[in-house]
Amino acid sequence: MSRGVILQYINAVAVTSAEGTINFLYSPYLAHYGYTLPTIGSLSALFAILRLASRIPSGAAYNATTARRQLALWLVVFTLSTSGFVFAGGNIFAVIALTVVHGYAFGALGTINLAIVIDLTSGQRVAPVMGWYTAFISTGYAIGAFAGGWLADTFGIPVSIFVMGLVPVAAIFTATALPPFSAHPQAVARGKGLRGLLDAHVKLDARVWLAFVIALYINLLADSVDTFYPLFGLAIGIPLAASGFLRGLKSGSATFIRLISGAVFRYADHRAVNFWTVLAFALGTLVLPYLSSIAILVVVFAVLGIARGLLRVTSAAMVGELRDEGKDVGIASGVYNAGLDVGAILGPAVGGVLGDAFGLGAMFQIVAISSLVVYFAVGLASPSGRKALMLATSR
Secondary structure, eight states: OOHHHHHHHHHHHHHHHHHHHHHHHHHHHHHHTTOOHHHHHHHHHHHHHHHHHHHHHHHHHOOTTTHHHHHHHHHHHHHHHHHTHHHHTTOHHHHHHHHHHHHHHHHHHHHHHHHHHHHHTTTTTHHHHHHHHHHHHHHHHHHHHHHHHHHHHHHOHHHHHHHHHTTTHHHHHHHHTOOOOOOOOOSSOOOSHHHHHHHHHHTSOHHHHHHHHHHHHHHHHHHHHHHHHHHHHHHTTOOHHHHHHHHHHHHHHHHHHHHTHHHHHHHSOHHHHHHHHHHHHHHHHHTGGGOOOHHHHHHHHHHHHHHHHHHHHHHHHHHHHHHHTTOOOHHHHHHHHHHHHHHHHHHHHHHHHHHHHHOHHHHHHHHHHHHHHHHHHHHTSSHHHHHHHHHHHTO
16 A cells, blocks of 8 residues: 555545534534524535535546645645634624535545545555545544544533644645655546536546446435434334434444455455445335334344445445546546535435425335436446446346
8 A cells, every 4th residue: 555545544534533523513513602403404504515516626626736735725724614613703604604615625625535546546456445545534534523522521612623623734744745646637628617517527437427326325325314213213112322323333334344345345346346235225225114123223224334335435436447547537536526415415305305295214215216216227328337237247
């Protein structure tokens, strides 16, 4: 494993440690200053909206020759917009400004980081590399929630956000220490302005859009379950403590499988794993309404966690393998990460609407089946998508 990739792993932990803290403490921070629940919900949505808005522009602007400077710049902006909340004092205008900048900066960092990891490895051994990369991302989130909570209890919420917001300073040094690396020239010819950018999207390899759908699929299913299963559990007699344990088990399983995914992909092609894991994720979500035994639910939630962890690796690897074919990964990284954001936005929103209309149990099933239909529709819609699916099922 190269020094550059290790530095990017450190970068990922530093960034998501700060993000994990702000995700955990943002609502209590606003409540501390008297914000109402609807306002807290609206402001929280700004994070995801600006994160989504940043993906394509930052992917289009990505260039291997300037990537280290871009990374360092966005790390500075991200650090200031995280720790800056301590100086906002709850002022609505300052909070909105910091939320907007923070969301955009985090989205840009995720897009640039993924592209750099792919370019550093030249698209080789993408599955195990992405396994470790996504494992470090989830580790950072866990550290942020744990350390942020302890600091908040000990010194107060604003101090906790300020201190954890400074963690990415370490990543600034790792960014400047990255070794030189090269990338293929932009493989998608495009004109200037928004029209040219849209043209470039249309011309992207169909596997990028398949990866986008998988990313959307991951968070749509995961966030709808995470948001509404505690309520469904209460309705069928499962206490919140048990639901919390199941959610923690799912997260732990996802992190564990990412860490050992290198060994998994020595014996199984990542495209085959992706195909069967998509089916397993849908099936696990589909059967949730029929289960009330904690012992069985433990098994199902462990499977859901493993499936989510593997799909994050295989979908990222799908983008990474384009680099080995001589294709640019900047816009592809932006499109892929946008799928994660769209899924995170739609999961709770769609789940809430469907749950209100048909009940939470039926909602899990509708989301599972409809997401699976979209996955196959996109995969079968183009020659390269069909080839990817055929390679998966033939292994």
